[in-house]
Amino acid sequence: xxxxxxxELKAKAKELRTLxxxxxxxxxxxxxxxxxxxxxxxTALYFRFLNIDPANPDWDDRDRFILSKGHSGxxxxxxxxxxxxxxxxxxxxxxxxxxxxxxxxxxxxxxGCDASTGSLGHGLPMGVGMALGAKVLKxxxxxxxxxxxxxxNEGSNYEAMMAASHYKLTNLIAIVDRNGFMIDGPTETxxxxxxxxxxxxxxxxxxYECDGHNMQELCDTLxxxxxxxxxxxxxxxxxTVKGKGVSFLEGDVRSHYGAFDSAQAEQAKQDIAxx
Amino acid sequence: xxxxxxxxxxxxVYDANTMSAREIYGRVMRELAKTNDKIVGVTADLxxxxxxxxxxxxxxxxxxxxxxxxxxxxxxxxxxxxxGLIPFASTFAVFAALRGAEQVRTDICYQNxxxxxxxxxxxxxxxQAGSTHHCTEDIAIMKSFPNMTVIxxxxxxxxxKAVEACLDIPGPVYIRVGRGFEPPFHKDHNFDFEIxxxxxxxxxxxVTIITCGIGVLQSVNAAKELQEVDGISVRVINIHTIKPIDxxxxxxxxxxxxxxxxxxxxxxxxxxxDSVAAVIAESGKGxxxxxxxxxxxxxxxxxxEDLYAHYKxxxxxxxxxxxxxxxxxxxxxxxxxxxx
Numbered sequence: 001x002x003x004x005x006x007x008e009l010k011a012k013a014k015e016l017r018t019l020x021x022x023x024x025x026x027x028x029x030x031x032x033x034x035x036x037x038x039x040x041x042x043t044a045l046y047f048r049f050l051n052i053d054p055a056n057p058d059w060d061d062r063d064r065f066i067l068s069k070g071h072s073g074x075x076x077x078x079x080x081x082x083x084x085x086x087x088x089x090x091x092x093x094x095x096x097x098x099x100x101x102x103x104x105x106x107x108x109x110x111x112g113c114d115a116s117t118g119s120l121g122h123g124l125p126m127g128v129g130m131a132l133g134a135k136v137l138k139x140x141x142x143x144x145x146x147x148x149x150x151x152x153n154e155g156s157n158y159e160a161m162m163a164a165s166h167y168k169l170t171n172l173i174a175i176v177d178r179n180g181f182m183i184d185g186p187t188e189t190x191x192x193x194x195x196x197x198x199x200x201x202x203x204x205x206x207x208y209e210c211d212g213h214n215m216q217e218l219c220d221t222l223x224x225x226x227x228x229x230x231x232x233x234x235x236x237x238x239x240t241v242k243g244k245g246v247s248f249l250e251g252d253v254r255s256h257y258g259a260f261d262s263a264q265a266e267q268a269k270q271d272i273a274x275x
Numbered sequence: 276x277x278x279x280x281x282x283x284x285x286x287x288v289y290d291a292n293t294m295s296a297r298e299i300y301g302r303v304m305r306e307l308a309k310t311n312d313k314i315v316g317v318t319a320d321l322x323x324x325x326x327x328x329x330x331x332x333x334x335x336x337x338x339x340x341x342x343x344x345x346x347x348x349x350x351x352x353x354x355x356x357x358x359g360l361i362p363f364a365s366t367f368a369v370f371a372a373l374r375g376a377e378q379v380r381t382d383i384c385y386q387n388x389x390x391x392x393x394x395x396x397x398x399x400x401x402x403q404a405g406s407t408h409h410c411t412e413d414i415a416i417m418k419s420f421p422n423m424t425v426i427x428x429x430x431x432x433x434x435x436k437a438v439e440a441c442l443d444i445p446g447p448v449y450i451r452v453g454r455g456f457e458p459p460f461h462k463d464h465n466f467d468f469e470i471x472x473x474x475x476x477x478x479x480x481x482v483t484i485i486t487c488g489i490g491v492l493q494s495v496n497a498a499k500e501l502q503e504v505d506g507i508s509v510r511v512i513n514i515h516t517i518k519p520i521d522x523x524x525x526x527x528x529x530x531x532x533x534x535x536x537x538x539x540x541x542x543x544x545x546x547x548x549d550s551v552a553a554v555i556a557e558s559g560k561g562x563x564x565x566x567x568x569x570x571x572x573x574x575x576x577x578x579x580e581d582l583y584a585h586y587k588x589x590x591x592x593x594x595x596x597x598x599x600x601x602x603x604x605x606x607x608x609x610x611x612x613x614x615x
Contacts, residue, residue: 060358060359064357064358106385107386108386108387114357115353115354115357115386116381116382116385116386118381119377119381121346122350122377122378122381122382124350125346125347125349125350125351125353125354125378125382126350126351126353126354126357126382127354128347128350128351128354129350129351129352129353129354129355129356129357129358129362130354130355130357130358131354132339132351132354132355133315133354133355133357133358133359133360134358135336136315136336136337136355136360137358137359137360139358143354155346156344156346156347156350156378159341159342159344159346159347160347160350160351162342162344162347163339163341163342163344163347163351166342167339
């Protein structure tokens with residue numbers, strides 16, 4: 001697949017957002033707030049940056065992606081469908097009996113998923129292992145880990161951050177979806193993360209900050225991360241809006257998890273169309 | 276002092292009588308790594324204490340020390356396995372089974388990855404360190420994780436065999452060893468070892484001891500004493516694999532001796548004894564039954580040999596318990612008045 005242009009990526013991100021709404025309806029409920037905040041990041045990765053082959057999901061040399069914020073499976077799994085891993089019909093059973101797709105992605109069942117996640121603070125350590133493994137195997141694939149910001153309360157992330165810089169894992173990219181909310185409220189109210197970029201820097205990472213909804217800026221930042229000549233692992237703090245694209249969800253803590261009635265789903269899709 | 280070595284076409288631990296299980300594990304891993312380039316090592320600041328450093332010295336590019344960070348240890352091991360490597364992750368049993376338990380369960384077992392976990396200083400083998408460093412819960416925890424195989428070798432020779440055999444298991448394996456001062460049970464490496472298959476180490480007709488780890492040597496010694504002093508014929512089964520458990524050898528012992536005693540360096544809750552009890556209960560057959568181990572308590576401080584004596588896990592303690600169970604008969608009758 002050729003890499004999509006910025007305009008094509010913007011259109012693809014709208015398609016993904018619309019599918020997140022549909023999938024939430026099919027599933028009955030979902031963590032749509034964090035899925036919508038990640039939608040542009042996922043689109044940029046899957047349609048421009050990750051070197052993958054949906055026809056050969058276990059290809060040894062593929063780039064690896066770990067959705068550490070596993071509750072955004074309702075954004076990630078539709079993205080895998082759009083990228084060609086499985087037909088849309090499979091999404092219609094999301095969350096239901098014997099579906100390969102539950103709230104949190106299971107890599108034994110989801111084609112194209114490189115790691116099972118859901119419990120927070122697990123993605124980055126596994127990403128460190130994959131990046132170290134690439135070195136042992138003398139392969140040049142990248143490992144990309146998408147974290148939630150609230151997730152960065154978990155101590156295991158800091159263990160992994162230390163190890164990543166100690167082992168100079170320039171093949172590892174951490175992206176934080178900095179939407180500013182966790183279940184109980186704003187991150188800075190529940191358990192403050194700031195100065196957040198300083199924390200990553202202090203742990204030996206190269207840190208870039210960008211607007212996680214500005215496709216051009218996002219791609220420029222990912223270009224730098226991919227080319228990484230800093231000798232350190234790269235963290236991207238992508239500033240995002242929880243529920244991005246849906247007027248009645250944006251920036252509202254209640255957008256973390258829930259269900260849509262048919263009117264809300266229509267309104268949401270209309271909002272996305274007008275983005 | 277000349278370095279102790281392993282020789283042979285595959286490996287051959289000829290001086291294991293003077294080497295601890297930990298030392299042997301590191302050496303066997305090193306030998307296996309020479310022909311298997313997928314083997315990597317991971318530890319959390321216990322390269323020396325767990326002896327995985329023996330491997331790391333020869334394969335520095337395949338050895339990763341993540342520092343004192345056990346959650347990261349098992350997450351990293353999962354990541355290494357996800358890209359096709361076979362990680363041996365080594366730390367104290369207590370940190371593997373407790374500090375890193377969720378990573379072991381969710382990152383390794385849920386994804387069914389071939390991570391081989393070596394938990395050293397298991398049980399009360401580091402007695403003087405106190406309960407923060409004892410681990411009498413690891414068998415219970417590890418065996419409850421789907422996909423996990425749980426092995427408690429009797430000594431260094433058997434540890435070597437287990438380390439080699441675990442490569443044939445496509446999923447995760449937990450191998451629990453002691454601190455390394457335990458006397459060996461086997462005389463040499465010339466014995467069969469099959470994961471999931473118990474070993475009849477001494478035949479007997481009056482009572483059967485089913486045991487693992489340090490319990491094997493102590494039980495055999497107890498059996499000898501009981502034969503000589505009391506004329507009791509004791510069968511001893513080394514059931515090094517706790518999961519999957521060898522039901523056949525257990526039920527044969529139930530049928531033929533009708534008295535079963537389990538001996539383990541572990542809590543009597545959730546360990547080998549409970550696995551054996553479940554096999555017996557599910558069979559619908561009855562027998563007199565006793566579990567020896569730590570009786571739902573944190574162990575006191577002391578050197579291991581004193582603790583083994585205190586908790587009746589040494590040969591004389593085991594012998595005393597056998598004498599007690601000899602007075603208990605299996606009752607096939609319908610009379611429950613003396614039971615409750």
